[in-house]
Amino acid sequence: MAESKATKMATRQAYGKTLVELGAITPNLVVMDADLSKSTMTAEFGKAYPDRFFNMGIAEQNLYGTACGLALSGKVVCASTFAMFAAGRAFEIIRNSIGYTHANVKVCATHAGITVGEDGASHQTFEDLALMRTIPGMTVLNPSDGVSARALIKQAVAFDGPAYIRLGRAAVPTFYTEEMAEKIKIGKGVCLRSGDKADGSAADATVIATGIMVNEAMLAAGELTADGIEVRVIDIHTIKPLDVEIIVKAASETGAIVTAEEHSVIGGLGSAVAEVTATQCPVKMAMVGQKDTFGESGKPDELKAKYGMTAADIVRAVKQLVRA
Numbered sequence: 001m002a003e004s005k006a007t008k009m010a011t012r013q014a015y016g017k018t019l020v021e022l023g024a025i026t027p028n029l030v031v032m033d034a035d036l037s038k039s040t041m042t043a044e045f046g047k048a049y050p051d052r053f054f055n056m057g058i059a060e061q062n063l064y065g066t067a068c069g070l071a072l073s074g075k076v077v078c079a080s081t082f083a084m085f086a087a088g089r090a091f092e093i094i095r096n097s098i099g100y101t102h103a104n105v106k107v108c109a110t111h112a113g114i115t116v117g118e119d120g121a122s123h124q125t126f127e128d129l130a131l132m133r134t135i136p137g138m139t140v141l142n143p144s145d146g147v148s149a150r151a152l153i154k155q156a157v158a159f160d161g162p163a164y165i166r167l168g169r170a171a172v173p174t175f176y177t178e179e180m181a182e183k184i185k186i187g188k189g190v191c192l193r194s195g196d197k198a199d200g201s202a203a204d205a206t207v208i209a210t211g212i213m214v215n216e217a218m219l220a221a222g223e224l225t226a227d228g229i230e231v232r233v234i235d236i237h238t239i240k241p242l243d244v245e246i247i248v249k250a251a252s253e254t255g256a257i258v259t260a261e262e263h264s265v266i267g268g269l270g271s272a273v274a275e276v277t278a279t280q281c282p283v284k285m286a287m288v289g290q291k292d293t294f295g296e297s298g299k300p301d302e303l304k305a306k307y308g309m310t311a312a313d314i315v316r317a318v319k320q321l322v323r324a
Contacts, residue, residue: 008171009146016041034081071103083112087128113262120297130267132164140239144214147176189243193233205256213260220314251283
């Protein structure tokens with residue numbers, strides 16, 4: 001499978017840079033962290049705006065409880081830690097304090113998924129999207145590269161209400177251009193590749209991806225074209241509210257859907273898409289993602305390959321559906 005030649009940037013890096021930019025135009029923006037500011041990249045905001053930055057120490061429940069209080073006092077709060085500690089250790093506080101009160105807190109969780117790599121199974125979060133999308137009123141975002149991260153973070157800070165923003169540790173290819181970023185809107189998927197054939201017929205299948213798996217989906221599409229199979233590629237950067245319209249359209253026009261996520265196939269993007277198709281447009285489906293297993297320590301690319309989250313895995317899944 002060919003490697004992308006695009007410039008690489010971790011979405012957490014884009015987050016840090018965007019916070020500094022927003023700090024200059026959003027005077028009520030407060031940024032908080034749980035003693036991981038160098039890793040989450042909130043340290044950049046802390047240096048630029050020390051009076052609006054609070055390090056709460058290794059106390060994630062206190063972090064989000066205090067964030068709720070500041071938000072209810074009129075602040076816009078971006079509160080960060082690793083995804084495992086946010087979605088896992090602080091879930092009850094996020095649910096009952098932030099979700100229940102609809103507080104204006106953006107839970108910006110970094111180091112999600114298998115690409116945490118060497119930190120191992122204890123830090124590789126595969127459950128966070130599933131957990132967060134069950135909280136009533138919670139917007140759930142999962143950008144695929146630095147450009148989409150910047151666009152989604154800006155929009156999240158601009159609206160009033162809670163959001164969970166999933167960010168990664170590893171540098172990933174940047175394939176969105178600044179011009180393409182104008183298409184990125186919360187709640188609306190982006191069709192990156194129609195897959196329409198020369199005779200006007202629709203693609204043979206659709207790959208619906210999120211986060212870093214969007215780039216893998218685009219690589220897979222090129223490989224499949226070489227094998228005579230055309231696929232539509234859709235970036236679902238907003239897990240909730242889900243773009244039902246784009247999913248139903250893809251199901252009805254292409255007749256087969258493969259979902260791809262750096263997350264458990266239980267409760268994440270695949271489950272969300274299946275909920276839509278099962279009730280509105282039944283279609284053949286396959287899910288690429290972390291199966292019902294923990295990860296392990298290792299290099300991110302090697303782990304992606306071992307646990308089945310690469311372009312090659314998407315290619316296999318599409319071929320199995322199309323040729324079934």
